[in-house]
Amino acid sequence: MADEQTRTQIEHADGRVELRAGIVLDDPRLYNEDLAPTQVARRTWTTYTYAALWISMAHCIPTYMLASGLIGAGMNWWQALVTILVGNAIVLVPILANSHPGTKYGVPFPVFARAAYGVFGANVPAILRAIVACGWFGINAWIGGQALQTFFRSLWAGWPAALGDAPVGGHLMTEWLSFGLFWSLNILIAYRGMDLLRKVENLAAPFVLVMTAALVVWAIDRANGLGKIMSDPGKFPTFGTFWPVFVPSVTAMIGFWATLSLNMPDFTRFGRSQKEQAVGQVVALPTTMTVFSAMGVLITSASTEIYGKPIWDPVELVGHFESRVLVAVAMFTIVVATLSVNIAANMVSPANDFANIAPKSISFRTGALITGIFSVLMMPWKLIADPEGYIFKWLLGYSGGLGAIAGVLICDYWFIKRTQLELADLYRREGRYAYGPPGGLGTNWNAVIATFVGCFLAWIGLLVPALRDLFDYAWFVGGASSAALYGVLMRRAKP
Structure with missing residues (x-):
């Protein structure tokens, strides 16, 4: 194996690997320019780039509203923030574990998944991941559209009824x-590629943070204090009453970024070093998620004093402002925040995932368009309508499936293959990742079986009330069971 790797790839002193000159990758079923390994010379993202990426992705409306579902379930403000912090600290572990191969080998998520699932079997986790991303993309696109709606209404009071005042599908035509319009803006930027994305993230991160901090100061000043939410003791005064709600809530918080815990190679493939990508993520993810959620709690609590009711949705809150200039600035901030997270977190990965199905026919740009179309079909306006349902149904439910995939990937890369991959074979139908005879299906059925067993165990609690605890721990159950089963199956399989 060592001799073969010497012939096909070179490992640099910093641990990053690239193909030797003369290695040809041209199989149209497994390769296109978007899926190709990133050359070492192009891996230029720094610590700040990754910190800015996470700050931009965390500074979004769903994060702002994240505590609302927890407080609506009966938690007080500090219990909600602790839950958010714990969940994001835990999900950081698989995020870093799956970030490593991206920086080392320069490959995107669906190509990395080929090492465990097979060169064609990798479409199973890629499509499962892409479906969830489509839902997220739609949610953020709907939020961005509502921000534009409020902005247009601030410029012209008659805007809402400009195309008729009869609702269509529960919403006005405007x-x-x-x-x-917002959906189209996302597609347009995605068509410009990863370099523009990096620039957008670098600029959006500090801008959104400063503007949100200014909104916190304004709200506390107008309310002459912190408001009622900050003094509400909640419904769970003891550990015994808090724990049954805390566990599924932490699992839901993990579900919030369970998507990125799989596809971070899509970003770390551009990393300058393992240390820089890891430090940037560790510093930015848990802190930003907690701080931004805390800002949402503070502003909402103050809104109770200002407007007589708690307003969790910042788009609705801005709609109460009297100054058109203030509305315009606030809406621009929300649009920037939503745009930066939506493209980075919810379009890059599914675009690559769809391209992985048929690289010859589907480019990154085509994959981005497919993502946008599927996002509309998933009706995101219904997913976001109920904050509590959004936390405990949407996030908790899919976390089990993504946890099962993460379990297989982490077990395979770190414990089966010991971080050593044959880069060229990730693009070959008859290489070591075909997992079968020449001309076969190119699928590692051990990985597929382990994944679906993990999903089954994570979701069975939805159908069998006596096993409800398994669903409450969905991400943990899916990840642990799939990793354990995959390890056993692979140890028993022939090399």
Whole structure:
């Protein structure tokens, strides 16, 4: 194996690997320019780039509203923030584990998944991941559309009824138009590629943070204090009453970034070093998620004093402002925040995942368009309508499936293959990752079986009330069971 790797790839002193000159990758079923290994010379993202990436992705409306579902379930403010912090600290572990191969080998997530699932079997985790991303993309596109709707209304009071005052599908025609405009803006930027994305993230991170901090100061000043939410003791005064709600809530918090815990290679493939990508993520993810959620709690609590009711949705809150200039600035901030997270977190990965199905026919740009179309079909306006349902149904439910995939990937890369991959074979139908005879299906059925067993165990609690605890721990159950089963199956399999 060592001799073969010497012939096909070179490992630099910093641990990053690239193909030797003369190695040809041209199989149209497994390769296109978007899926190709990133050359070492192009791996230029720094610590700041990764910190800015996470700050930009965390500074979004779903994060701002994250505590609302927890407080709505009966937690007080500090219990909600502790839950968010714990969940994000835990999900950081698989994020870093799956970030390593991206920086080392320069490959995107669906190509990395080929090492465990097979060169064609990798489409199973890629599509499962892409479906979830489509849902997330739609949620953020709907939020961005609502921000545009509020902005247009601030400029012209008659805007909401400009295309008729009869709701269509529960919403005015101008709401659908605003949604379509924001959706199109996402697609347009995605078509410009990763370099523009990096620039957008670097600029959006400090801008959104400063503007949100200014909104916190304004809200506390107008309310002459912190408001009622900050003094509410909640419904769980003891550990015994808090724990049954804490566990599924932490699992839901993990679900919030369970998508990125799989596809971080899509970003770390551009990393300058393992240390820089790891430090940037460790510093930015748990802290930003907790701080931004805390800002949402403070502003919402103050809104109770200002407007007589708690307003969790910042788009609705800005709609109460009297100054058109203030509304315009606030809406621009929300649009920037939503745009930066949506493209980075919810479009890059599914675009690559769809491209992985048929690289010859589907480019990154085509994959981005497919993502946008599927996001509309998933009706995101219904997913976001109920904050508590959004936390405990949407996030908790899919975390089990993504946990099962993460378990297989981490077990395979760190414990089976010991971080050593044959880069060229990730793009070959008859290489070591074909997992079968020449001309076969190119699928590692051990990985597929382990994944679906993990999903089954994570979700069975939805159908069998006596096993509800398994669903409450969905991400942990899916990840641990799939990793354990995969390890056993691979140890028993022939090399």
